[in-house]
Amino acid sequence: MSHHSRQVFIGTDGGATTTKIGGVWDDGTTVTSALLQRPTGSDRGPVAVMDGWATAVGEFLHAHGLDWAQVAGAGAAMPGPQRAYGVLERGPNLPESFVGFNVLAEYARALAERAGRAVPLVVGNDGNMGGVAEARHARGNTAESVVMLAPGSGLGCAYVAPDGLPLEGDTLAGMEASHMPAPLHLLGAKAYPCGCGRAWGCIEMYTSLAGLAYLLADRLPAYPGHPLATSPEPDRGKALALRGLAQQGDPLAVELFDFQARAMGLHVATLAMALDPGFVVIGGGLMDPGATTDAFRERYLRILRDSAEPYLWSGQRQHLRVVPAALGEMSQAIGAALVAMYRRGN
Numbered sequence: 445m446s447h448h449s450r451q452v453f454i455g456t457d458g459g460a461t462t463t464k465i466g467g468v469w470d471d472g473t474t475v476t477s478a479l480l481q482r483p484t485g486s487d488r489g490p491v492a493v494m495d496g497w498a499t500a501v502g503e504f505l506h507a508h509g510l511d512w513a514q515v516a517g518a519g520a521a522m523p524g525p526q527r528a529y530g531v532l533e534r535g536p537n538l539p540e541s542f543v544g545f546n547v548l549a550e551y552a553r554a555l556a557e558r559a560g561r562a563v564p565l566v567v568g569n570d571g572n573m574g575g576v577a578e579a580r581h582a583r584g585n586t587a588e589s590v591v592m593l594a595p596g597s598g599l600g601c602a603y604v605a606p607d608g609l610p611l612e613g614d615t616l617a618g619m620e621a622s623h624m625p626a627p628l629h630l631l632g633a634k635a636y637p638c639g640c641g642r643a644w645g646c647i648e649m650y651t652s653l654a655g656l657a658y659l660l661a662d663r664l665p666a667y668p669g670h671p672l673a674t675s676p677e678p679d680r681g682k683a684l685a686l687r688g689l690a691q692q693g694d695p696l697a698v699e700l701f702d703f704q705a706r707a708m709g710l711h712v713a714t715l716a717m718a719l720d721p722g723f724v725v726i727g728g729g730l731m732d733p734g735a736t737t738d739a740f741r742e743r744y745l746r747i748l749r750d751s752a753e754p755y756l757w758s759g760q761r762q763h764l765r766v767v768p769a770a771l772g773e774m775s776q777a778i779g780a781a782l783v784a785m786y787r788r789g790n
Contacts, residue, residue, distance in 0.1 A: 451516040453788075454504065455781030456497050456551075457570060458522055459484060460538055463497055465504040466777030468785060470516065472580065479774055480504045486538055490545040498554035512559040517788055519566045519780030520551055521573035526616045530567045566784050572610035572619065573779035574771075575602025578725045580782060581770050588722030591715055593708065594769065595728040598622060598639075599648040603719050608786045622648035627710050631703070634662070650707035652728070656683035659700055667696045687729070691737050701730070705744045709751025716752070716760055727769030741768060 450469055457464040463484045467475040482500045486493055501518070505511060524535025530548025532538070548567050555563040571594065579590035579602075587606040594600035599622035603611040611618045623640050626633070626647040635645035636658045649655030657679035664673055672682050689697035712724050729735055730744060749766050756764060771778060 450514065452505075452510055452514050453781040453784040454501050454515055454518045455573070455777040455779065455784070456501065456518065456520045457573070457776035457780065458493070458497060458520060458547075459570070460486060460523060460535075463493075463500060464773065464777045465497075465500050466774055466781060467504065467508075467510075468778060468781040470785065472782060472785060474774075474778055475508055475510075477774065479777055480507065486542070489539075490542050490547075491550060494547070494550040494554045497551060498558050501555070502558055515555075515559060515563055517564040517566070517784035518551075518555055519568070519573065519782075519784035520547060521570035521776040521780040522547060522567060523570050525620075526567075526569070529616065564784065564788065566780070566787050568610065568612065568780070568783060569602075569616075570776045571600035572602045572612065573777075573783060574600065574727065574775035575604050575610055575725075575779065576608060576782050576786075577771055577775040577779035578727060578769050579604035579723070580608065582723045582725050582765075582767055586722070589719065590723045590725060591712070591719060591721045592725040592727060592769070593621075593651075593711070594726070595652040595704070595708065595730055597653045599652045599654075600728065603715075603721070609783065621711070621715060622646060622652075624711070624714065626650045626707055627714075630710060631707055633659075633707075647707065647711045651704050651711065653683060656686060656700065656704075659703065660686065660696075663696060663700060670696050672696070687735065691740055701740070701744060702747055704730075705747035706751045709748040709753075710755070712748065712766070713752040713755035716756055716764065720760065722763060722765065724764065724766045725769050726766065727775070731768045732772065 452467050454467045461484055463482050465480040480500060484493060485496055525533040527533040530546060532542050532545050534543050552565045575592035578592050582590055589606055590604045592602045601619050601621040603619050623642055623646045625644045628645050636649040636655050637643050638646035638649050660683055675682055686697045690701050731741055745766055753761060
């Protein structure tokens with residue numbers, strides 16, 4: 445079958461600063477492992493962003509010898525919560541003009557103008573879309589369910605059911621599991637306030653960059669001669685330096701990431717109570733081979749697994765696999781395309 449007769453599903457990962465375009469064929473295989481990336485230009489306002497997305501899709505199609513007639517559907521991965529399906533709520537990284545903006549309607553319009561017809565469109569949370577792509581990769585041809593946890597600037601969370609689709613919930617707030625409370629008594633930690641407004645100790649604050657400055661401030665007094673103890677850097681700058689220091693075996697940095705791995709392991713055990721997944725995929729910057737060493741990643745995953753184990757049911761201990769993410773920056777765009785493909789039949 446030639447490329448020219450095959451249907452394709454397009455995914456758009458609309459980040460605050462960068463937009464990425466990817467695609468899958470009608471059997472779910474990726475068109476290319478190279479994403480098309482363009483500046484989002486969110487300062488130009490939401491309507492201009494939608495037109496920019498659609499223009500980038502046209503460039504992607506052209507680059508791969510495809511045309512609009514072959515596009516059977518499209519998906520968009522969006523940061524932050526939704527007010528209603530396809531309507532943005534206030535997100536942390538987008539300008540005020542995006543609050544209440546209907547991405548579903550406006551992106552559909554921009555796609556239809558270029559395709560000369562309506563293109564079926566699905567939208568969703570970027571963490572959920574990334575989970576969909578990683579789940580397909582992790583479980584292969586089995587029908588096992590997958591939890592994805594991606595510690596980065598915050599903690600991305602997704603649960604992907606055997607049908608390949610993410611749990612979204614009745615108000616689209618399902619699997620916002622980064623804002624579940626951490627078991628502070630087991631971690632011996634204080635309840636750090638989270639950017640979401642909750643003060644009960646959201647797990648995000650103990651597993652991602654969001655709370656690393658707090659963790660550092662609490663642990664630094666035990667390391668009086670440490671370079672960070674006298675550094676003039678602001679707290680966030682100090683926190684950002686820790687990942688690099690950990691790769692060199694710096695004792696303070698290693699202690700902090702060991703703590704984060706333990707916190708993540710306890711969270712995996714909590715989620716296993718409710719979701720009982722076959723796989724847990726760990727993504728985010730800590731699992732990026734370009735940013736961390738093999739030894740660092742292996743240690744993190746080992747501590748995570750050992751911390752979860754005592755709290756799992758015996759069947760789960762044998763069955764549950766914890767694996768690193770495999771798709772890196774591709775996952776959200778590819779996941780958006782896959783969701784468009786899975787939903788085609790509905």
